[in-house]
Amino acid sequence: xxxxxxxxLPENLGYTEDHEWAQLxxxxxxxxxxxxxxxxxGDIVFVELPAVGDSFNRGDEFGTLESVKAVxxxxxxxxxxxxxxxxxxxxxxxLLNEDPYSNWILEIKPAxxxxxxxxxxxxxxxxxxxx
Amino acid sequence: MKTTPLHNxxxxxxxxxxxxAAYEMPLWYPAGAKAEHLAVITAAGLFDxxxxxxxxxQGPGARALLQRCLSxxxxxCIGKDKTPLVAGRCVYGIFLSPLGGVIDDAIVYQFTATQxxxxxxxxxxxxxxxxxxxxxxxxxxxxxxxxxxVGKMDLQGPAAGRILAKIIKDxxxxxxxxxxxxxxxxxxxxxxxxxxxxxxxxxxxxxxxxGYTGEFGFELFVAPEHIAKLWQQLLEAGRDEGLxxxxxxxxxxxxxxxxLPLSHQDIGDWPFxxxxxxxxxxxxxDGSGFSKEFIGRAGLEQSSxxxxxLPFAGYDLRKIPLGKESRVTDLDGTPIGVPLTCTTDMAIxxxxxxxxxxxxxxxxxxxxPFSPRGLCCGFVKVNSPLAVGSQVLLTDGxxxxxxxxxxxxxxxxxxxxxIAQMVSSQE
Numbered sequence: 001x002x003x004x005x006x007x008x009l010p011e012n013l014g015y016t017e018d019h020e021w022a023q024l025x026x027x028x029x030x031x032x033x034x035x036x037x038x039x040x041x042g043d044i045v046f047v048e049l050p051a052v053g054d055s056f057n058r059g060d061e062f063g064t065l066e067s068v069k070a071v072x073x074x075x076x077x078x079x080x081x082x083x084x085x086x087x088x089x090x091x092x093x094x095l096l097n098e099d100p101y102s103n104w105i106l107e108i109k110p111a112x113x114x115x116x117x118x119x120x121x122x123x124x125x126x127x128x129x130x131x
Numbered sequence: 132m133k134t135t136p137l138h139n140x141x142x143x144x145x146x147x148x149x150x151x152a153a154y155e156m157p158l159w160y161p162a163g164a165k166a167e168h169l170a171v172i173t174a175a176g177l178f179d180x181x182x183x184x185x186x187x188x189q190g191p192g193a194r195a196l197l198q199r200c201l202s203x204x205x206x207x208c209i210g211k212d213k214t215p216l217v218a219g220r221c222v223y224g225i226f227l228s229p230l231g232g233v234i235d236d237a238i239v240y241q242f243t244a245t246q247x248x249x250x251x252x253x254x255x256x257x258x259x260x261x262x263x264x265x266x267x268x269x270x271x272x273x274x275x276x277x278x279x280x281v282g283k284m285d286l287q288g289p290a291a292g293r294i295l296a297k298i299i300k301d302x303x304x305x306x307x308x309x310x311x312x313x314x315x316x317x318x319x320x321x322x323x324x325x326x327x328x329x330x331x332x333x334x335x336x337x338x339x340x341x342g343y344t345g346e347f348g349f350e351l352f353v354a355p356e357h358i359a360k361l362w363q364q365l366l367e368a369g370r371d372e373g374l375x376x377x378x379x380x381x382x383x384x385x386x387x388x389x390x391l392p393l394s395h396q397d398i399g400d401w402p403f404x405x406x407x408x409x410x411x412x413x414x415x416x417d418g419s420g421f422s423k424e425f426i427g428r429a430g431l432e433q434s435s436x437x438x439x440x441l442p443f444a445g446y447d448l449r450k451i452p453l454g455k456e457s458r459v460t461d462l463d464g465t466p467i468g469v470p471l472t473c474t475t476d477m478a479i480x481x482x483x484x485x486x487x488x489x490x491x492x493x494x495x496x497x498x499x500p501f502s503p504r505g506l507c508c509g510f511v512k513v514n515s516p517l518a519v520g521s522q523v524l525l526t527d528g529x530x531x532x533x534x535x536x537x538x539x540x541x542x543x544x545x546x547x548x549x550i551a552q553m554v555s556s557q558e
Contacts, residue, residue, distance in 0.1 A: 043163040068164035
């Protein structure tokens with residue numbers, strides 16, 4: 001288990017209380033799970049992804065991650081429509097353990113761009129983890 | 132929160148720690164629960180099990196007390212010929228309440244005709260000691276609860292014998308006739324005397340050919356001051372054999388795939404009937420009744436329990452989380468019971484109708500290469516005796532998972548393999 005100060009929390013991402021991250025790249029937003037989430041889950045062995053074209057509201061459950069011990073829901077950080085999913089994860093879910101940031105889960109076209117600005121900064125997210 | 136003597140080691144290794152029966156225990160180490168599970172199938176794993184409780188039962192009335200309280204008939208519990216428990220042998224059994232519910236499961240070790248040792252689950256030492264004293268009647272017997280006074284670790288997997296041989300003074304003597312469910316040595320000759328087994332550095336230990344993974348291996352008992360040394364010696368001796376330390380997550384997935392119950396989860400305070408573990412009851416020669424009187428007998432005979440506990444395996448590795456909402460339903464969605472254990476055996480996969488394990492020999496059906504993705508498995512408690520092959524759904528209120536009722540889950544387990552084969556072969 002990583003100590004909190006060992007967690008890698010890139011400054012250029014927005015975070016949620018549910019341990020997802022979001023990154024604005026052009027006019028789409030990439031979404032993944034934080035280093036804390038992958039460390040807590042342990043070996044991720046299965047990723048259930050939505051279909052391209054599905055639309056979700058902020059906070060909606062859009063998929064699940066399964067580790068050897070647990071099943072964990074994924075919640076969307078901002079509202080929008082899925083424009084891409086990371087198919088690589090279907091055959092190699094362990095990529096999320098290896099690097100939870102370069103291995104994004106899905107990409108959305110945001111429905112309300114201002115929601116992105118309401119996400120937690122890396123510092124605020126770390127503070128949340130520190131309790 | 133209680134800890135074991137290896138707690139600092141677990142934390143220093145970066146183990147993900149969790150609470151189990153009031154002990155803070157490693158769930159998995161940085162290698163991950165999947166690698167740990169697979170290591171026990173293909174090489175070996177080392178588990179800290181010092182949280183489990185050890186008791187001694189001694190005196191002229193010790194055997195009679197165990198006969199009264201344990202589900203096994205100690206006079207007929209060994210082998211096909213149903214011979215009595217003798218010194219150097221151990222048996223698995225259940226302690227039942229008068230109503231026939233499970234208080235705990237245990238392994239009973241016979242040292243002499245008047246000296247026995249019990250291993251029960253974490254946190255159950257005081258409960259079982261009180262239970263035994265309550266039923267000791269006029270017997271001359273002393274029950275001692277040695278909770279937290281014995282160091283215990285489990286070395287499990289096909290390489291376990293070769294690894295242990297490297298640190299034992301006389302491995303040939305130890306392994307001679309060391310059949311499944313036998314033991315040698317003692318962790319405290321003053322308390323439980325028997326022919327000594329020692330490490331190369333003369334540390335005494337007790338070696339039991341048991342474990343709770345379904346795989347070949349040993350449970351090792353030492354005085355608590357020796358546990359860190361033994362742990363390190365084994366890890367070092369096993370480095371070339373692929374030995375890694377393993378946490379409770381791998382222990383849970385291994386025992387589930389092996390069809391073994393977790394006390395207070397798969398067996399518990401409901402009548403011990405209609406389940407896969409009735410072999411622990413003292414059946415008479417033709418299996419129609421019981422061969423002895425024991426606490427819980429009347430409860431079982433009068434039980435009108437109408438639930439059946441059955442093993443299952445899924446069709447892929449997906450699980451459902453267990454909670455208040457989790458249910459078993461028939462394929463139409465009608466609730467028929469609850470899941471008791473739902474985990475993933477990472478060493479197996481389906482090949483058509485058959486389940487194949489990483490340990491399955493290629494000559495009997497393991498394809499090459501074989502990279503199993505794992506299968507969800509565990510136990511359900513349902514309201515009718517579903518036939519093997521029946522399909523049911525597991526649900527957590529949101530997701531639904533189709534699984535198959537089975538007799539057995541992970542094939543080709545190594546626990547009962549002849550020891551000579553396991554310590555000589557390099558396979």
